[in-house]
Amino acid sequence: MLEDKNQERTSLEALGEFGLIDHLTKNFALVHQSTIKGIGDDAAVLSFTDKNTVVTTDLLVEGVHFDLSYMPLKHLGYKAVMVNLSDIYAMNASATQITVSIAVSNRFPLEALEELYAGIQLATKLYKVDLIGGDTTSSNTGLLISITAIGEVRDKQITYRKGAQKNDLLVISGDIGGAYMGLQVLEREKEVFKVNPNNQPDLSPYSYIVERQLKPEARKDIVELLEKLKVVPTSMIDISDGLSSEILHLCKNSEVGCDLHENKIPLDPTVIAACEEFNLDSTLIALSGGEDYELLFTIDQKDFDKIKGNPNLTIIGHMTDKREGTHLVSRSNAKIPLTAQGWNSLNTSN
Ligand code: ADP
Ligand code: MG
Numbered sequence: 001m002l003e004d005k006n007q008e009r010t011s012l013e014a015l016g017e018f019g020l021i022d023h024l025t026k027n028f029a030l031v032h033q034s035t036i037k038g039i040g041d042d043a044a045v046l047s048f049t050d051k052n053t054v055v056t057t058d059l060l061v062e063g064v065h066f067d068l069s070y071m072p073l074k075h076l077g078y079k080a081v082m083v084n085l086s087d088i089y090a091m092n093a094s095a096t097q098i099t100v101s102i103a104v105s106n107r108f109p110l111e112a113l114e115e116l117y118a119g120i121q122l123a124t125k126l127y128k129v130d131l132i133g134g135d136t137t138s139s140n141t142g143l144l145i146s147i148t149a150i151g152e153v154r155d156k157q158i159t160y161r162k163g164a165q166k167n168d169l170l171v172i173s174g175d176i177g178g179a180y181m182g183l184q185v186l187e188r189e190k191e192v193f194k195v196n197p198n199n200q201p202d203l204s205p206y207s208y209i210v211e212r213q214l215k216p217e218a219r220k221d222i223v224e225l226l227e228k229l230k231v232v233p234t235s236m237i238d239i240s241d242g243l244s245s246e247i248l249h250l251c252k253n254s255e256v257g258c259d260l261h262e263n264k265i266p267l268d269p270t271v272i273a274a275c276e277e278f279n280l281d282s283t284l285i286a287l288s289g290g291e292d293y294e295l296l297f298t299i300d301q302k303d304f305d306k307i308k309g310n311p312n313l314t315i316i317g318h319m320t321d322k323r324e325g326t327h328l329v330s331r332s333n334a335k336i337p338l339t340a341q342g343w344n345s346l347n348t349s350n
Pocket of ligand 2: 134135136
């Protein structure tokens with residue numbers, strides 16, 4: 001991180017727009033039958049037969065969504081794809097194609113864009129999606145990346161934010177809070193580096209949480225697991241903004257309430273350790289941290305046996321009648337109203 005490798009710099013002007021697009025995209029293979037035509041014409045051509053098509057877009061802006069002083073471009077390319085695939089998986093769909101649009105200032109050499117596309121390519125390979133197009137333009141202010149992801153899903157499997165019923169179980173994949181704590185570590189090291197540029201930080205104690213921030217993985221495996229277990233969630237969302245705000249989305253869209261149990265929230269030991277070091281409350285970080293790209297969903301109680309004991313899944317609460325509201329049930333059994341920021345500590349109802 002943060003090092004200047006004195007790499008070769010080829011100016012983008014030297015290639016021209018078409019040369020650049022061709023250079024960056026020539027090694028991408030197409031694997032899906034539904035991709036009839038990818039890059040190279042005025043539009044891509046797709047053909048889905050018996051399934052529904054799902055489409056999602058995200059725009060990432062330098063200085064707002066990422067900081068290139070600690071985010072290597074390869075990781076950025078990978079993460080930009082993950083952010084989009086996560087939204088496809090949150091519909092219980094499988095991802096099939098992406099488009100990638102970039103606006104780039106001429107402070108970036110070709111080698112920088114090669115790095116970005118190396119990350120995008122790794123993601124497309126591992127997650128089996130076809131890069132089918134995009135747009136390339138210049139920017140005066142920094143780097144912008146917009147990715148659109150396309151996927152497919154059968155009628156019976158589509159999972160919306162609405163659909164949760166009273167008494168459904170609330171389930172989360174993986175563990176949370178890591179991406180936020182990884183960011184805290186990276187921000188701290190950036191400040192140290194500003195004071196002493198020769199100081200190369202030892203991030204090894206923080207490798208899990210730093211990786212959660214720099215190289216998140218979208219939970220394709222969970223969609224596949226649910227299919228294998230024959231469980232169709234009653235509602236689902238991905239955790240981009242933090243557990244608390246995502247629970248509120250599910251409750252609002254489904255018109256139900258929820259009891260979330262603090263002692264069930266899955267936290268990695270390194271997240272707990274980092275929270276202690278930074279003097280932060282680990283529950284608050286789990287609730288409001290964000291960027292974990294885990295899946296949060298509800299299931300009918302009849303499906304409990306199918307998912308219980310699975311190491312990838314944790315039951316963290318259950319849905320209640322809308323009139324009961326949306327609460328965190330604390331370790332001391334207090335019921336605290338959830339807010340989008342975490343909880344409202346001034347408004348305990350117990
Ligand atoms: P147009 O002038 O019709 O917008 P472009 O010259 O921008 O066409 O694009 C030519 C082809 O290259 C199209 O298939 C387009 O989807 C693709 N493309 C352009 N920019 C990118 C990019 N950054 N990444 C991937 N494909 C791209
Ligand atoms: Mg174009």
